[in-house]
Amino acid sequence: MELNSNSPSGPIETRWDRHRFNLKLVNPANKRKYTIIVVGSGLAGGSAAASLAELGYNVDCFCFQDSPRRAHSIAAQGGINAAKNYHNDGDSVYRLFYDTVKGGDFRARESNVYRLAGISLNIIDQCVGQGVPFAREYSGYLDNRSFGGAQVSRTFYSRGQTGQQLLLGAYQALERQIGMGAVKMFPRTEMLDLIVVDGRARGIVTRDLITGKIESHFADAVVLGTGGYSNVYYLTTNAKGCNATAIWRAHKRGALFANPCFTQIHPTCIPVSGEYQSKLTLMSESLRNDGRVWVPATKRDKRAPSQIPEAERDYYLERKYPSFGNLVPRDVASRNAKAVCDEGLGVGETGLAVYLDFRDSIQRLGASVIKERYGNLFDMYNRITGEDPYKEPMRIYPAIHYVMGGLWVDYNLMSNVPGLYVIGEANFSDHGANRLGASALMQGLADGYFVLPNTIGDYLASNKFDKVDASHAAVREAESNVHAVTRKLLDAKGKRSVDSYHRELGKIMWDYCGMARTADGLKHALTLIPPLREQYWSDVKVLGSGEELNQSLEKAGRVADFFELAELICRDALDRNESCGGHFREEYQTPEGEAARDDEHYAYAAAWGFQGVGQPPLLHKEPLTFEYVHPSQRSYK
Numbered sequence: 001m002e003l004n005s006n007s008p009s010g011p012i013e014t015r016w017d018r019h020r021f022n023l024k025l026v027n028p029a030n031k032r033k034y035t036i037i038v039v040g041s042g043l044a045g046g047s048a049a050a051s052l053a054e055l056g057y058n059v060d061c062f063c064f065q066d067s068p069r070r071a072h073s074i075a076a077q078g079g080i081n082a083a084k085n086y087h088n089d090g091d092s093v094y095r096l097f098y099d100t101v102k103g104g105d106f107r108a109r110e111s112n113v114y115r116l117a118g119i120s121l122n123i124i125d126q127c128v129g130q131g132v133p134f135a136r137e138y139s140g141y142l143d144n145r146s147f148g149g150a151q152v153s154r155t156f157y158s159r160g161q162t163g164q165q166l167l168l169g170a171y172q173a174l175e176r177q178i179g180m181g182a183v184k185m186f187p188r189t190e191m192l193d194l195i196v197v198d199g200r201a202r203g204i205v206t207r208d209l210i211t212g213k214i215e216s217h218f219a220d221a222v223v224l225g226t227g228g229y230s231n232v233y234y235l236t237t238n239a240k241g242c243n244a245t246a247i248w249r250a251h252k253r254g255a256l257f258a259n260p261c262f263t264q265i266h267p268t269c270i271p272v273s274g275e276y277q278s279k280l281t282l283m284s285e286s287l288r289n290d291g292r293v294w295v296p297a298t299k300r301d302k303r304a305p306s307q308i309p310e311a312e313r314d315y316y317l318e319r320k321y322p323s324f325g326n327l328v329p330r331d332v333a334s335r336n337a338k339a340v341c342d343e344g345l346g347v348g349e350t351g352l353a354v355y356l357d358f359r360d361s362i363q364r365l366g367a368s369v370i371k372e373r374y375g376n377l378f379d380m381y382n383r384i385t386g387e388d389p390y391k392e393p394m395r396i397y398p399a400i401h402y403v404m405g406g407l408w409v410d411y412n413l414m415s416n417v418p419g420l421y422v423i424g425e426a427n428f429s430d431h432g433a434n435r436l437g438a439s440a441l442m443q444g445l446a447d448g449y450f451v452l453p454n455t456i457g458d459y460l461a462s463n464k465f466d467k468v469d470a471s472h473a474a475v476r477e478a479e480s481n482v483h484a485v486t487r488k489l490l491d492a493k494g495k496r497s498v499d500s501y502h503r504e505l506g507k508i509m510w511d512y513c514g515m516a517r518t519a520d521g522l523k524h525a526l527t528l529i530p531p532l533r534e535q536y537w538s539d540v541k542v543l544g545s546g547e548e549l550n551q552s553l554e555k556a557g558r559v560a561d562f563f564e565l566a567e568l569i570c571r572d573a574l575d576r577n578e579s580c581g582g583h584f585r586e587e588y589q590t591p592e593g594e595a596a597r598d599d600e601h602y603a604y605a606a607a608w609g610f611q612g613v614g615q616p617p618l619l620h621k622e623p624l625t626f627e628y629v630h631p632s633q634r635s636y637k
């Protein structure tokens with residue numbers, strides 16, 4: 001299959017403007033004749049649904065939570081990037097573009113990244129207009145802080161709850177449209193299949209999570225803003241409900257899945273504390289603005305941190321990367337934390353932790369300033385660990401956090417299935433092999449507020465749409481597929497809980513496809529996952545019925561999809577014989593232990609086609625070309 005990215009050519013600065021001019025428009029009076037389904041009401045889906053309705057389209061918006069306000073986006077802590085250059089510290093759209101392409105280890109599409117950097121300016125204006133309470137300096141200007149992989153301060157924030165404030169902004173815009181009747185909201189409704197008619201996305205099959213009713217919804221285009229799939233690893237920083245079902249089932253209907261193995265491991269999370277833990281907690285990257293990362297200089301030093309004198313500490317990030325110090329990108333910081341712990345220098349009971357220490361900044365700035373910047377994060381840490389980070393350093397360790405992979409989309413954010421658009425973390429778009437901190441919120445809102453509302457009109461204006469209803473064979477087939485999967489899960493009547501299978505799958509993924517990967521390990525994982533998947537279908541125990549609120553059944557369907565996705569992730573990781581960004585194959589590293597790319601053979605987005613459960617997927621390649629930021633060994637020294 002020829003993958004056409006529809007990426008414009010010519011000077012990069014004007015590509016998006018020229019592209020927009022060439023897109024067909026839908027006359028304002030005609031917009032109300034179209035219906036668009038938006039699945040997801042997080043920052044991506046919520047902003048898209050509100051913006052599309054504002055333009056005049058009819059929008060049906062779905063989420064599985066009881067309110068759009070509870071989308072996982074609400075958990076985002078640290079901030080959102082924008083090249084406003086308020087600090088006059090040398091930032092520009094071009095620098096944000098450059099940092100993002102380099103930070104992604106040269107595995108993203110240049111045209112998309114440049115557009116994202118440009119739109120970052122509009123996002124801040126839009127959100128300020130909505131009343132999002134960004135932190136301000138004494139002068140009244142919006143304040144900025146720094147995030148990894150950048151030497152400028154371009155991250156806008158609202159204490160440690162930026163996602164919540166941005167989501168409230170998008171939610172208010174969405175509620176306004178709901179109030180005006182332009183958006184019909186379907187909370188507690190889970191998409192379980194995509195309806196494809198004559199090769200085009202025309203609707204979805206859903207299950208009402210309260211009554212269990214399975215029904216179909218029809219539209220002229222379908223947008224998925226359904227978030228990331230990190231939870232395939234079980235223990236992650238994501239909300240427990242995050243899952244891959246919407247994009248995975250769309251994949252099974254023909255949508256290509258791109259770069260599934262590009263997972264991000266966040267360096268600053270509260271370490272795992274016990275076998276029965278079901279969730280990990282992020283300590284925002286913003287803390288690395290003022291916190292210093294260190295370990296004792298000698299192995300298995302059991303002294304309390306306050307007893308270890310300065311000369312016996314190793315501030316290893318500052319030592320190895322003097323230019324970026326504690327603000328190296330996440331992949332680099334995570335690998336280094338693992339390396340020092342593997343050497344026996346880790347701290348805490350398990351030895352799988354390093355210190356993040358605020359002593360110096362508290363001395364320099366005072367505890368009140370630190371509290372103002374990160375108070376809620378410090379409280380969260382204190383409640384979980386019982387330790388006071390104002391008095392002793394935090395203990396942190398890397399954990400699975402975000403996925404750069406997702407459904408393949410072109411420059412218009414349309415998948416290879418015409419009429420199926422994918423936005424936010426659910427698509428593979430702009431971050432390459434490693435996302436820079438504070439860039440996910442930027443991308444989700446760029447997609448939802450600014451890109452999709454422009455591009456979707458071109459598709460609608462260029463096509464004719466026959467009416468589709470429940471009698472169509474494709475609809476009946478999709479509905480009976482959903483009924484069959486639900487029945488099969490309930491009928492298994494096995495002995496083990498859904499969670500126990502999920503935990504076992506997650507451990508396989510972390511052990512063999514986590515922070516460090518090898519060909520042997522990945523091959524081994526691929527011998528473990530299929531039999532466990534088979535066993536799952538015959539031995540899983542799902543209590544209750546399908547005609548009621550049944551969280552065990554909800555989880556069971558999501559974990560079934562995680563099993564199939566896990567296999568694809570391992571195959572992709574095995575196929576990519578190089579290291580890049582978060583994908584670290586131990587066989588491919590520089591003498592200093594950094595990721596060694598192979599641009600000659602792997603400068604492409606790997607877009608996989610589904611061929612059947614347990615069947616090898618089909619690889620399609622979208623070659624990546626770099627006209628502006630020329631691939632080099634990333635250096636943060």
Ligand SMILES: Cc1cc2nc3c(=O)[nH]c(=O)nc-3n(C[C@H](O)[C@H](O)[C@H](O)COP(=O)(O)OP(=O)(O)OC[C@H]3O[C@@H](n4cnc5c(N)ncnc54)[C@H](O)[C@@H]3O)c2cc1C
Nearest residue numbers: 040041042044064073077078079191227424425438440441
């Ligand atoms: C702890 C944490 C902190 C973070 N901090 C930052 C930060 O400071 N800065 C930053 O840039 N990024 C941050 N991120 C990443 C960022 O929060 C996410 O990438 C982003 O919010 C994802 O937004 P989204 O709209 O794509 O998905 P989500 O917010 O996850 O929304 C998904 C939506 O899809 C719906 N949905 C999913 N599946 C279905 C289905 N099958 N049927 C119906 N509805 C469905 C859900 O109900 C929800 O409404 C953080 C992530 C975590 C985990």
